Amino acid sequence: VHFRHPTPLSEHPSSRGANPEGRTFPGGTDPGLPGPHRGHRRPPPFVHPPAGRRSVGAGANRRGGNPAGAYKGPMHGIPFALKDLYDTAGIRTTSGSQVDIERVPTEDATTTARLKAAGGILLGKLAMHEFALGGPDWTTPFEPARNPWNLNHITGGSSSGSGSSVASGQSMGALGSCTGGSIRGPASLCGIVGLKPTYGRVSRFGVVTLSWSQDHAGPMTRTVEDTAFMLQAIAGHDPRDPTSSHAPVPDYSRSLREDIRGVRIGLPRHYFFDDDPGVNREVVARVEQAVSVLEELGAHVEEVTLPSLDYVRAANSVIMVSEAFAYHEPNLKTRPQEFGEIVRGRFRIGGLMSASDYLQAQRVRTWARRDFAQVMKTVDFLVTPTMTQPAAAFEGFDPMSTTRGKSFTAPFNVTGLPAISVPCGFTESGLPIGMQIAGKPFDEPGVIQAAYTYQQYAGWHQLNPAI
Numbered sequence: 001v002h003f004r005h006p007t008p009l010s011e012h013p014s015s016r017g018a019n020p021e022g023r024t025f026p027g028g029t030d031p032g033l034p035g036p037h038r039g040h041r042r043p044p045p046f047v048h049p050p051a052g053r054r055s056v057g058a059g060a061n062r063r064g065g066n067p068a069g070a071y072k073g074p075m076h077g078i079p080f081a082l083k084d085l086y087d088t089a090g091i092r093t094t095s096g097s098q099v100d101i102e103r104v105p106t107e108d109a110t111t112t113a114r115l116k117a118a119g120g121i122l123l124g125k126l127a128m129h130e131f132a133l134g135g136p137d138w139t140t141p142f143e144p145a146r147n148p149w150n151l152n153h154i155t156g157g158s159s160s161g162s163g164s165s166v167a168s169g170q171s172m173g174a175l176g177s178c179t180g181g182s183i184r185g186p187a188s189l190c191g192i193v194g195l196k197p198t199y200g201r202v203s204r205f206g207v208v209t210l211s212w213s214q215d216h217a218g219p220m221t222r223t224v225e226d227t228a229f230m231l232q233a234i235a236g237h238d239p240r241d242p243t244s245s246h247a248p249v250p251d252y253s254r255s256l257r258e259d260i261r262g263v264r265i266g267l268p269r270h271y272f273f274d275d276d277p278g279v280n281r282e283v284v285a286r287v288e289q290a291v292s293v294l295e296e297l298g299a300h301v302e303e304v305t306l307p308s309l310d311y312v313r314a315a316n317s318v319i320m321v322s323e324a325f326a327y328h329e330p331n332l333k334t335r336p337q338e339f340g341e342i343v344r345g346r347f348r349i350g351g352l353m354s355a356s357d358y359l360q361a362q363r364v365r366t367w368a369r370r371d372f373a374q375v376m377k378t379v380d381f382l383v384t385p386t387m388t389q390p391a392a393a394f395e396g397f398d399p400m401s402t403t404r405g406k407s408f409t410a411p412f413n414v415t416g417l418p419a420i421s422v423p424c425g426f427t428e429s430g431l432p433i434g435m436q437i438a439g440k441p442f443d444e445p446g447v448i449q450a451a452y453t454y455q456q457y458a459g460w461h462q463l464n465p466a467i
Helices: 110-117 161-168 182-192 226-232 281-296 309-334 341-352 356-376 399-402 408-415 443-460
Strands: 079-083 121-126 173-178 193-196 214-219 266-267 300-303 381-384 417-428 431-440
Touching: 079 161, 110 121, 110 173, 110 226, 110 443, 161 173, 161 182, 161 214, 173 182, 173 226, 182 417, 182 431, 193 226, 193 443, 214 226, 214 281, 214 408, 226 417, 266 281, 281 300, 281 381, 281 431, 309 341, 309 356, 309 408, 341 399, 356 408, 356 443, 381 443, 417 443, 431 443
Parallel strands: 079 121, 079 173, 266 300, 266 381
Antiparallel strands: 173 214, 193 214, 193 417, 381 431, 417 431
């Protein structure tokens, strides 16, 4: 497993005239690599006491809750953290909201319990956008997490603390949740790895709901290897989650091989790479370079067309706010003042949606699933930028801007396909950029192998924020 420790960039090959992909830059350094950001506040990703202060697991300490000391696998004795919507017995689970500020579950979420059973040690609970939707919002109980690469910038959401804690080295790995991009988005903006598994691959029992038909639980880590280890611990059927799949769980560590020769990659240029003013050109250029690397490593790249993409973002939003309003309606009616300004407004939009709106969105979803399934018969993976933009600055940021324009992550929540974000470079100002690799249902092994192959060649995961 890999912890992120601050490492002077002078010790990285990039400072000797080449970046991790072997490309040289004038003057011997890559102008896109991050520099120190002194004078900023350290990011506060944790919102509830680390496990050490609460004796989580009587015999946990260095044995991962295993008094006998028997080795339990790659997660044994490894500290992890949880987005604050994963239930933790005896520890507050607030979902970042005043509404649930005193909520203390009596049992662990299935994922929490599985990580502990695998030998992991819970460090604590992490900041998040309120109820996994509204933020960053300064009217909620906890200060928003900050991006370790530049503390004046956002982490993305809604798994903001998960991205910040892993990128800053405060946790080996964390669990996020994802309804429209909340695992892959912060992973991309914070320069780490984030995997949204296939819908049903990981149990959501004990995970607070945003949109039950689009919510996914998944790992956020420094490296692809750590993602594979965490996924191994949490994947599998759970009888307490009716959406949980019975599909067998493979050994994901077997996918940690550097080989994508002959792999067919689909590039949907018409949506993800076209000349759209809402899409940052540095992001596109970096991902184009990464695709070239995949070709050099033996992959076959071809353009593909997915007509449903132009409608999927709207479907994702309509389904999300409709289901969110249905879930939160009692509290919205009786305790509206306890919601933050942003999430209260967005949830109320869900109350204005008609049955027709919801059903039309579901029709688009059915079309998108068929559209993607047809294309995936001809390719093994789809490769895209993870986000349309690098991390924005807090100053002047409009949280509602994330609801407008394109979303590069939402299509895979709507279709339920597995998708991973892996670091693929930096902007000129030193902000991370991620590449998204999506696969066929339950082909997490293939997605992991493709991401691992690129990671090992490119080496971006070796860079650390200077905080």
